[in-house]
Amino acid sequence: MACEATEILRPVSAGAALYDADVPRLPLCDDSGEHISGANRQYCELTVQYWAWKNQIFDVGGLLHERRYFDASSTHPYACDQPRRPKRPYRIVGQPTEAIRQSIGMTKEKLSDLTERYRIIAPLTENLYQRVEDYYNRHDRCGFDDLGLLRTVIQERYPSYAESAERYFGQPFAYFCNMFIADRAMFDDYSEWLFTILADYTRRKPAQALYPREQGKLAERLFGVYMTYLKEHTDIPWAELPRVHFSSLNGVTPRNKSFSRLWYYLCPPDSRRRGWLRKFI
Numbered sequence: 001m002a003c004e005a006t007e008i009l010r011p012v013s014a015g016a017a018l019y020d021a022d023v024p025r026l027p028l029c030d031d032s033g034e035h036i037s038g039a040n041r042q043y044c045e046l047t048v049q050y051w052a053w054k055n056q057i058f059d060v061g062g063l064l065h066e067r068r069y070f071d072a073s074s075t076h077p078y079a080c081d082q083p084r085r086p087k088r089p090y091r092i093v094g095q096p097t098e099a100i101r102q103s104i105g106m107t108k109e110k111l112s113d114l115t116e117r118y119r120i121i122a123p124l125t126e127n128l129y130q131r132v133e134d135y136y137n138r139h140d141r142c143g144f145d146d147l148g149l150l151r152t153v154i155q156e157r158y159p160s161y162a163e164s165a166e167r168y169f170g171q172p173f174a175y176f177c178n179m180f181i182a183d184r185a186m187f188d189d190y191s192e193w194l195f196t197i198l199a200d201y202t203r204r205k206p207a208q209a210l211y212p213r214e215q216g217k218l219a220e221r222l223f224g225v226y227m228t229y230l231k232e233h234t235d236i237p238w239a240e241l242p243r244v245h246f247s248s249l250n251g252v253t254p255r256n257k258s259f260s261r262l263w264y265y266l267c268p269p270d271s272r273r274r275g276w277l278r279k280f281i
Contacts, residue, residue: 015040044216053191062181072105079239089126090243118239121181125173129275133169164229
């Protein structure tokens, strides 16, 4: 069920270059053509984005997760021309069945309508009730000033984004999951920008200070910088959609709290209660 291809979804084996010989592979893998599949332990799902950017032909593309989709069911999504923002950045449902996909608008008709109106679709931001930078330093920083180095790379490589980086790092509304949908030109522009910054960052940081999933986590922050810049300095039409998290996949329930129904109802995302707990847990 998790790997079922549809008219609009193309499952890809991520980090396939690291698979043992007996590990099953999907028909599409991120280790063909030009790729960074071997860096999946650091880049996470971004190895699939890089592979698609370098090797695939499409008019509209993006990145989802097998456990996280967009909720495109709303007829009036939060967007540049629709100022009403939904309350919750995600909700939790069962498994990604065909009926669920239909109910959340993951259909060619619905997504075609959205991508005709908006050039880039992002996940709805979540209020952390603390600065994006403080949250990163509290939960992800491992003894090195990651965001300080990231600032330096942005300033040198893309100085026009430096002000937007400061604004995003200083606000409480965060983008998560490295999910997006964009037309080909936007997909290419974002990918070129993102992987240039991450490659430079990786070259500059001492190898012994790197940690697993680091570039994937930094990319979430970089996506926020990119979206902040687009909103402030361009007239590119954008939309933000809530996410749907699947509580079970092929009978397996992940330990991550973002898939827990109990955690969701006790400490809803975007709530002050969750924001308060994040500061102490």
